[in-house]
Amino acid sequence: MIQVLAFYLFATIVVASGAMVIFARNPVHSVLWLILAFFNAAGLMVLLSAEFVAMLLVIVYVGAVAVLFLFVVMMLDIDFAQLRAGFVSYFPLGGAIAVVLLVELVLGVGAWKAGAINLGQRAARLPDATPNIEAIGQLLYTRYIFLFEAAGLILLVAMIGAIVLTHRARGGTRPQNIDRQNRRRPDEAVRNIDQPVGQGVEL
Amino acid sequence: MTSWVQSYLGLGFGWFVAHLVYILLIALPLMLAVAMIIYADRKIWAAMALRRGPNVVGPLGLLQSFADGLKVFLQETIIPSAANKGLFLLAPIITFTVALMAWAVIPFDAGLVLADINVGLLYILAISSIGVYGVIISGWASNSKYPFFSAMRASAQMISYEVSIGFVLVCVVLWAGSFNLTAIVMTQKGYYAGWLGGFGLNGNVFNPLLFPMSIVFLISAMAETARAPFDLTEAESELVAGYQTEYSSMSFALFWLGEYANVLLMCTLNALLFWGGYLPPVDFWLLYYVPGIVWLFIKILIFFFVFSWVKATVPRYRYDQLMRLGWKIFLPLSLFFVFLVSGFLMLTRYGGVS
Numbered sequence: 001m002i003q004v005l006a007f008y009l010f011a012t013i014v015v016a017s018g019a020m021v022i023f024a025r026n027p028v029h030s031v032l033w034l035i036l037a038f039f040n041a042a043g044l045m046v047l048l049s050a051e052f053v054a055m056l057l058v059i060v061y062v063g064a065v066a067v068l069f070l071f072v073v074m075m076l077d078i079d080f081a082q083l084r085a086g087f088v089s090y091f092p093l094g095g096a097i098a099v100v101l102l103v104e105l106v107l108g109v110g111a112w113k114a115g116a117i118n119l120g121q122r123a124a125r126l127p128d129a130t131p132n133i134e135a136i137g138q139l140l141y142t143r144y145i146f147l148f149e150a151a152g153l154i155l156l157v158a159m160i161g162a163i164v165l166t167h168r169a170r171g172g173t174r175p176q177n178i179d180r181q182n183r184r185r186p187d188e189a190v191r192n193i194d195q196p197v198g199q200g201v202e203l
Numbered sequence: 204m205t206s207w208v209q210s211y212l213g214l215g216f217g218w219f220v221a222h223l224v225y226i227l228l229i230a231l232p233l234m235l236a237v238a239m240i241i242y243a244d245r246k247i248w249a250a251m252a253l254r255r256g257p258n259v260v261g262p263l264g265l266l267q268s269f270a271d272g273l274k275v276f277l278q279e280t281i282i283p284s285a286a287n288k289g290l291f292l293l294a295p296i297i298t299f300t301v302a303l304m305a306w307a308v309i310p311f312d313a314g315l316v317l318a319d320i321n322v323g324l325l326y327i328l329a330i331s332s333i334g335v336y337g338v339i340i341s342g343w344a345s346n347s348k349y350p351f352f353s354a355m356r357a358s359a360q361m362i363s364y365e366v367s368i369g370f371v372l373v374c375v376v377l378w379a380g381s382f383n384l385t386a387i388v389m390t391q392k393g394y395y396a397g398w399l400g401g402f403g404l405n406g407n408v409f410n411p412l413l414f415p416m417s418i419v420f421l422i423s424a425m426a427e428t429a430r431a432p433f434d435l436t437e438a439e440s441e442l443v444a445g446y447q448t449e450y451s452s453m454s455f456a457l458f459w460l461g462e463y464a465n466v467l468l469m470c471t472l473n474a475l476l477f478w479g480g481y482l483p484p485v486d487f488w489l490l491y492y493v494p495g496i497v498w499l500f501i502k503i504l505i506f507f508f509v510f511s512w513v514k515a516t517v518p519r520y521r522y523d524q525l526m527r528l529g530w531k532i533f534l535p536l537s538l539f540f541v542f543l544v545s546g547f548l549m550l551t552r553y554g555g556v557s
Contacts, residue, residue, distance in 0.1 A: 002218075002219070029290075032340070035336070042329075051321070051322045055325035055326060055328070056325075058332065062332060063329065063335070063365070067335055067358060067362060074339075074343050133382060176523075
């Protein structure tokens, strides 16, 4: 009973906030609706007893990716009139994508009606009592270790690539030397003087 | 208690009612604790500054926080005309709710936990990453310069330090072999029991591989909750009052309560992950007669004293120094310790290199 209620709650909010992402006038509101959608998708994952994926969804997407989205969108100086001006010129492309998606949906539902594909045995069976994280770990670090490592390498290369592309070494700056700042002690920075009245300080 | 309620109200509804009662049993004392901890914070701060602190309302000023609460409750909620009304009101609610949500997985004693889930620590990480939104949304929705600057600072700071907190947690999880907080506490039992004649020390801090991480975690926790010396988000001299500049009355109070509930949560995590949680400090049978919750509360209060102490004595960091500490010192250090801990465990616990 509670599961059913929770499912319909999460599912409705996911779909509704997904729609609001498109319909919201303000881009910041769009991103916030997207975050709500992510969060409720995580709720659906919990219902599937995939709690590890759910937590990861919240940590990675809600906690990191969406924050960056929000950052970028908030910083944008958006002119709404200009934004809508392009509507007509983008309409054919957008419409084409929408038609492709619609056809795919129809095909998908049709195929599902025609009967499910027999997926056969799961590649690696684990006892049902194993907690989620252990199950994923056991598969990821044994059977799929090379794929996993390859994925890690690709991400590393992507990260280095992004840094190389965006990094520019600016000349002519005088950056702080933190080590020198930390090594500085009071006796080399402060000088006590016995100042006579009416004379300037010798620096 | 769940089964007793269920026998009257049926399986589903009884479960619901019982858990509602549990939630109130955690949330209401927590709110009381937050009120008293604000008082304690002000008293400690005052004592270190050789002042008296709050001493008028009630005996020794004990009712000061309640008086403040009543005051803000009776004030008018002002919404700036240029603000984004819905989000402006939503932001403090998010901050407050998120600060309470994390307490669901905190074990107060062996078995005394609302939700004993096997991803407890990940849940806390997830919840604390949602906490950023209260700050960002309030800064943006206020439609004002200083709150926006503050929100930018706060979110950059929280994300940066979450990275090192994440790696510190990975170290602890590797050592404990579980994400469940109760299991993590139980694995801290009896360090050096062999050398100390059976009376081992309880707590991961006594582990030389995890001790540096406990320091990193303590400092990162201060940065994560934007406490002094990392309170750049509300640096009065630069940003008026930070992201809560435009807030008044209850919406302001919710930020205040949420902030202190988060500080308490971080103190609790320190106690649970590194200082043995609800276990007594020494693994000695007589000490187990004291209820675990008492040990946990003592540890939380000690950590809160440390937080207050730091607030009263350490000057505020500069923003670039803050970022340098997070990214150039804590991140490599905690990453190196992940490597070290996992290497050590591979060598000793999982049969070495085969």
